[in-house]
Amino acid sequence: xxxxxxxTFGCQMNAxxxxxxxxxxxxxxxxxxxxxxxxxxxxxxxxxxRDKAEQKVFHRLNEYKKLQGEGKKFAVIGxxxxxxxxxxxxxxxxxxxxxxxxxYRHLPAMLARLEAGETRIxxxxxxxxxxTFDTEFTARTNPHRGxxxxxxxxxxxxxxxxxxxxxxxxxSRTSASVLAEAQxxxxxxxxxxQLLGQNVNxxxxxxxxxxxxxxxxxxxxxxxxxxxxxxxxxxxxxxxxIVDAIDAxxxxxxxxxxxxxxxxxxxxxxxxxxxTRDWYLERIAWTKAAKRDLSLTSDIIVGxxxxxxxxxxxxxxxxxxxxYDAIYGFKYSPRPNTPxxxxxxSIPEHVKVERLAILNARQREIQRSNYTRHxxxxxxxxxxxxxxxxxxxxxxxxxxxTVNFACDITPPIGSYIDVRITQVFPSxxxxxxxxxxxxxxxALLAQRALNARVEVLT
Ligand code: 5AD
Ligand code: SF4
Numbered sequence: 001x002x003x004x005x006x007x008t009f010g011c012q013m014n015a016x017x018x019x020x021x022x023x024x025x026x027x028x029x030x031x032x033x034x035x036x037x038x039x040x041x042x043x044x045x046x047x048x049x050r051d052k053a054e055q056k057v058f059h060r061l062n063e064y065k066k067l068q069g070e071g072k073k074f075a076v077i078g079x080x081x082x083x084x085x086x087x088x089x090x091x092x093x094x095x096x097x098x099x100x101x102x103x104y105r106h107l108p109a110m111l112a113r114l115e116a117g118e119t120r121i122x123x124x125x126x127x128x129x130x131x132t133f134d135t136e137f138t139a140r141t142n143p144h145r146g147x148x149x150x151x152x153x154x155x156x157x158x159x160x161x162x163x164x165x166x167x168x169x170x171x172s173r174t175s176a177s178v179l180a181e182a183q184x185x186x187x188x189x190x191x192x193x194q195l196l197g198q199n200v201n202x203x204x205x206x207x208x209x210x211x212x213x214x215x216x217x218x219x220x221x222x223x224x225x226x227x228x229x230x231x232x233x234x235x236x237x238x239x240x241x242i243v244d245a246i247d248a249x250x251x252x253x254x255x256x257x258x259x260x261x262x263x264x265x266x267x268x269x270x271x272x273x274x275x276t277r278d279w280y281l282e283r284i285a286w287t288k289a290a291k292r293d294l295s296l297t298s299d300i301i302v303g304x305x306x307x308x309x310x311x312x313x314x315x316x317x318x319x320x321x322x323x324y325d326a327i328y329g330f331k332y333s334p335r336p337n338t339p340x341x342x343x344x345x346s347i348p349e350h351v352k353v354e355r356l357a358i359l360n361a362r363q364r365e366i367q368r369s370n371y372t373r374h375x376x377x378x379x380x381x382x383x384x385x386x387x388x389x390x391x392x393x394x395x396x397x398x399x400x401x402t403v404n405f406a407c408d409i410t411p412p413i414g415s416y417i418d419v420r421i422t423q424v425f426p427s428x429x430x431x432x433x434x435x436x437x438x439x440x441x442x443a444l445l446a447q448r449a450l451n452a453r454v455e456v457l458t
Pocket of ligand 1: 049050051160161162259261299300301330331332333334335
């Protein structure tokens with residue numbers, strides 16, 4: 001029996017890539033195991049967006065090395081694989097396969113070479129391919145959410161970011177193939193779909209049939225789909241028709257993740273973000289003018305080379321102007337191959353730490369007041385986790401907010417239930433169930449049983 005173990009790091013794109021890689025391996029006759037000690041092939045799906053990701057990978061590989069004597073094979077895939085390429089073979093000679101995400105469509109051929117005993121297999125043809133990695137064999141391991149990649153890669157080249165070098169050039173799937181996948185997901189009983197892309201709203205239908213906003217609407221119209229999410233949007237391509245589409249269709253979730261990165265126009269220019277503070281705020285004004293209460297979230301980098309106190313202050317005032325419901329703040333970290341690596345990393349670590357702390361503290365205050373708007377509201381929540389040790393169930397609102405609630409019964413994961421909000425915290429809501437949970441479709445239960453079988457073949 002051919003067996004594999006996979007470990008995934010990083011963003012939702014990586015998580016979903018792993019679902020596709022798992023599906024491909026199972027299709028090729030491999031069985032997934034949950035303990036690396038039982039696996040013939042160990043795959044490590046890596047992330048290199050921040051920090052010293054490469055070092056972490058080699059550290060982890062060294063731990064795996066202990067397992068080497070038992071005839072195991074090792075594969076490093078994903079962003080660090082693409083970034084480090086064949087250097088991985090030098091540093092970790094027991095690795096046999098190194099592949100970036102833009103080469104996953106060659107996985108069956110690479111696996112065949114691995115099985116034939118080759119030990120230096122690479123899939124590193126990034127920024128050359130126009131092809132995407134679509135497979136009908138995706139192992140949908142998330143119990144309540146079906147992911148669909150609509151666009152891969154990135155052509156934006158923000159000066160701090162490694163993604164254009166690790167994930168290749170932008171390539172969109174036809175809207176017809178996206179819709180066919182959405183229909184398949186709905187038939188499997190999923191009610192929630194998340195459309196994925198590094199720059200999801202740079203989507204360009206190769207068939208020219210639908211704009212991104214039209215694709216959102218079309219996915220929302222698929223029978224059985226109740227929630228459609230999409231990440232990550234880029235302000236440069238954020239058009240008003242996206243807001244109009246959300247306004248017109250309740251199935252499109254009332255949440256927009258629109259990373260600003262900095263509130264200073266000078267820093268945005270140095271980051272090569274292709275917009276100014278005012279341009280960004282104009283897009284935010286569209287979302288504020290919407291009929292629905294749209295929740296806004298963002299990513300922010302502090303300590304970019306040359307960021308002055310005034311630039312940082314601009315970021316703080318932007319937080320206040322937008323009134324975000326959540327932000328993900330990061331300290332700038334220089335990444336290999338990026339233009340910013342040639343800039344002097346001028347902000348000392350202690351200043352980065354301090355700015356990040358100020359940013360997070362200010363945002364916490366904003367959220368503390370923001371979340372009070374939900375007090376006494378009754379909202380539909382999708383159940384994501386069973387009861388915790390205090391007997392609370394955890395779910396998510398359409399706005400993507402965590403809702404903890406008490407319930408007489410344990411509602412199934414993936415069901416919907418109405419919850420009245422009785423208490424608010426800066427990053428979660430607390431309430432009590434006011435309805436019975438919706439029933440899960442038999443198709444979803446069958447799908448989960450199938451997934452369980454994939455994982456239990458250990
Ligand atoms: N340093 C710090 N944060 C970064 N991000 C991307 N590259 C870097 C970097 N070099 C952050 C951005 C992006 C998020 C996914 O990670 O905010 O939106
Ligand atoms: Fe990186 Fe910028 Fe592309 Fe986002 S848009 S993946 S931050 S280069």
